[in-house]
Amino acid sequence: xxxxxLKEKYNNQVIQALREKHQYKNVMEIPRLTKICLNQGVxxxxxxxxxxxxxxxxxxxxxxxxxxxTISRKAVSNFKLRENMPIGCKVTLRGDQMYEFLDRFIxxxxxxxxxxQGISDKGFDGRGNYTMGVTEQIVFAEIDLDKVTRINGMDIxxxxxxxxxxxCLSLLKELGLPFKNQN
Numbered sequence: 001x002x003x004x005x006l007k008e009k010y011n012n013q014v015i016q017a018l019r020e021k022h023q024y025k026n027v028m029e030i031p032r033l034t035k036i037c038l039n040q041g042v043x044x045x046x047x048x049x050x051x052x053x054x055x056x057x058x059x060x061x062x063x064x065x066x067x068x069x070t071i072s073r074k075a076v077s078n079f080k081l082r083e084n085m086p087i088g089c090k091v092t093l094r095g096d097q098m099y100e101f102l103d104r105f106i107x108x109x110x111x112x113x114x115x116x117q118g119i120s121d122k123g124f125d126g127r128g129n130y131t132m133g134v135t136e137q138i139v140f141a142e143i144d145l146d147k148v149t150r151i152n153g154m155d156i157x158x159x160x161x162x163x164x165x166x167x168c169l170s171l172l173k174e175l176g177l178p179f180k181n182q183n
Contacts, residue, residue: 003096004103005099005103006102006103006175006176007096007099009175010099010175013174014175015030017174018167018170018171018174021170022167022170031128031160031161031163032171033099033158033160033171034094034159034160035093035098035159036093036102036156036157036158036159037090037092037156038062038090038092038093038156039070039090039154039156039157040055040059040089040152041087042088042152043087049086051149052069052086052089055067055088055089055152056068056069056089058137059089059091059154061140062137063093063097063101064097064100065091065093066091067089068089068090068091070087070088070089070090071084071086072084072085072086072087102175104140104141105156106175106176106177106178108140108141109134109139109140110139110178112139112141113134113136113139117180118178118179118180118181119178119180120132120179120180121169124168125165127164128160128164128167128168129159130158130160130169130172131155131158132155133155133156134153134154134156136151136152136153137152137153137154138151160172
């Protein structure tokens with residue numbers, strides 16, 4: 001049976017490294033990645049519904065799982081936004097698909113980011129989760145540049161079972177996310 005490369009790395013190397021670093025007594029204390037949430041807001045979706053449909057198609061290609069359009073909860077007259085209007089899309093990845101996406105993100109997408117120096121360590125929320133933004137969806141190899149009508153960014157949230165930011169940082173570093181060097 002096929003097991004994603006990063007899942008094997010987690011089981012064989014990361015657990016042992018985290019156990020040595022943080023002195024965990026119980027196996028269940030060791031933090032693990034539970035899900036990755038991709039979220040994309042499409043501001044132009046208010047005036048053109050096709051933009052949201054295009055964003056859903058691109059997000060589905062990137063994630064390898066069907067994306068769901070997000071709808072507005074309340075009306076904002078300044079933005080010409082009505083209630084229940086599609087304004088973005090989202091995907092939640094778990095299990096093998098989550099590890100596959102993370103592997104493609106680390107090894108293919110991040111090296112394609114222009115002037116990449118590493119990802120910031122400022123996106124932690126205090127509860128062991130990390131959120132980062134990608135400014136262009138074209139860094140993902142699944143996107144065909146000829147079919148892109150508009151460049152959109154997206155938010156990527158890594159949800160872990162870590163108790164604090166330090167444990168989450170060491171888990172994500174062990175998994176291979178290239179953080180900027182702290183001086």
